[in-house]
Amino acid sequence: xxxxxxxxxxxxGVLDPQGKAIQESLNSxxxxxxxxxxxxxxxxxxxxxxxxxxxxIKEMCxxxxxxxxxxxxxxxxEEAVRS
Amino acid sequence: MxxxxxxxPGSNCDRDMYHAVKDVLGEEAExxxxxxxxxxxxxxxxxxxGFSYGDYLRSGxxxxxxxxxxxxxxxxxxxxxxxxVCNGFQVLTETGLLPGALMRNEKxxxxxxxxxxxxxxxxxxxxxxYTKGEVVRFPIAHGEGNYFCDxxxxxxxxxxxxxxxxxxxxxxxxxxxxxxxxxxxxxxxxMMPHPERAVESLLGSDDGLTLFKSLVQxxxxxxxxxxx
Numbered sequence: 001x002x003x004x005x006x007x008x009x010x011x012x013g014v015l016d017p018q019g020k021a022i023q024e025s026l027n028s029x030x031x032x033x034x035x036x037x038x039x040x041x042x043x044x045x046x047x048x049x050x051x052x053x054x055x056x057i058k059e060m061c062x063x064x065x066x067x068x069x070x071x072x073x074x075x076x077x078e079e080a081v082r083s
Numbered sequence: 084m085x086x087x088x089x090x091x092p093g094s095n096c097d098r099d100m101y102h103a104v105k106d107v108l109g110e111e112a113e114x115x116x117x118x119x120x121x122x123x124x125x126x127x128x129x130x131x132x133g134f135s136y137g138d139y140l141r142s143g144x145x146x147x148x149x150x151x152x153x154x155x156x157x158x159x160x161x162x163x164x165x166x167x168v169c170n171g172f173q174v175l176t177e178t179g180l181l182p183g184a185l186m187r188n189e190k191x192x193x194x195x196x197x198x199x200x201x202x203x204x205x206x207x208x209x210x211x212x213y214t215k216g217e218v219v220r221f222p223i224a225h226g227e228g229n230y231f232c233d234x235x236x237x238x239x240x241x242x243x244x245x246x247x248x249x250x251x252x253x254x255x256x257x258x259x260x261x262x263x264x265x266x267x268x269x270x271x272x273x274m275m276p277h278p279e280r281a282v283e284s285l286l287g288s289d290d291g292l293t294l295f296k297s298l299v300q301x302x303x304x305x306x307x308x309x310x311x
Contacts, residue, residue: 014231015256017191041140064148067141067177069184070231 001080002047004057008066008073009040046080053077084299086112087125089155091146096132096169096279103279104129108295117151126302127164128155130171132224132277142185142227143173152178164208164298165271169225172263172273181266181273182240183232189256193226197287198276199251200262204244207265209272212297218251219290221276228275230257230264243267248274 010016016038023037043065047053057075066073086104090097097114105112112129115122122128136145146152152174159165159180167175175181188194197220202213213219232240237258240246248263255275263274278291 014186015189017187017189017256021191064140064144067144067184069176069182069233070186 002049002053003078003080004045004047004075005078006043006045006057006061006065006073006075007040008043008061008071010038011070011072014070047077084110084126084302085124086110086127086129087115087120087122088112088129088131089117089120089122089151090114090131091117091133091135091149091174093135093137094131094133094170096277099277100129100131100168100279103282103291103295107282107292108299110299115151117146117149120151120154122151122154122158125158127166127298128158130155130165130167130174131279132169132171135170135174138227141173141177143170143175143177146170146174147177156180159266159268159271162268162270164302166209166298167271167273168277168279169228169275172275173227175271175273180271181264182236183230183258183264185227185275186229186231186256187227188225188229188254191226193224194228194254195224196222198223198254198262200248200276201251202247203249204247204265206244207247207269207272208301209265209294209298210247211301212293219281219293220288221278221281221291222287223254223276224280225255225275228257229255230261230275232258240264247272248276 018039019037026034061073088097088100104110173185200219202217205213205215245264247265249260250262253260265272278294281288281291
């Protein structure tokens with residue numbers, strides 16, 4: 001089993017009103033050093049190991065997890081730690 | 084003309100759509116649950132507004148993967164009309180039947196009020212009853228209606244006259260004030276404003292009725308020609 005973590009972020013150049021609101025809130029709390037904020041998604045998948053694992057994860061991202069029109073993605077694959 | 088109103092878990096404008104087509108227009112219409120459905124016998128497909136699958140992941144994204152949307156693609160490929168309103172528009176962009184994406188409103192808040200729209204293209208099967216440049220009033224009701232596409236896609240939309248409706252006073256930050264677009268082939272229309280909620284003047288506006296009437300009339304005319 002593998003743990004896959006997928007990070008989905010808005011493409012550069014796509015406005016992120018939510019990020020802007022967060023930045024302004026942090027500024028109003030006194031954190032003037034915050035010059036930008038972008039909101040994304042973090043998705044954990046538990047995936048059975050198999051051939052073409054990375055290619056299949058990429059497919060999942062392209063088909064569903066991210067919308068290529070507005071979003072970029074990256075992912076990490078790690079051996080699942082047995083508890 | 085026989086319409087299917089596709090109902091997803093979380094659709095909530097399906098009855099409005101059904102009412103507009105069935106009761107106000109007097110055409111045949113059925114509410115079709117998305118599972119185990121067969122769209123083959125319908126002339127027109129209507130994708131209603133709402134929050135399919137609770138807008139999980141992205142609005143329209145999960146509904147776009149459903150089997151019924153494969154059928155909608157086949158239906159569209161045959162040149163048959165498809166209209167997606169609000170969440171229906173979001174589903175159409177997520178499915179890839181229309182370009183671009185609908186993002187969170189610029190000012191983040193959900194908006195529910197009437198908007199003035201400009202008919203930019205009255206040469207589609209949905210809009211021949213309007214005049215070009217006509218101002219119509221439809222309600223909007225969305226939190227994610229901020230239309231986005233890249234510069235190349237926008238240029239293509241403009242070149243091919245695919246922008247059908249624009250906002251007179253852009254409420255949500257949409258690129259080029261876009262409220263509704265049509266595919267290149269001219270049979271798949273998506274829009275954030277609700278024509279199905281503007282079919283009775285008693286309720287504020289009947290400007291949306293012209294859209295449905297145009298569609299039915301054009302469908303009938305093309306059918307008579309085909310059968311002649």
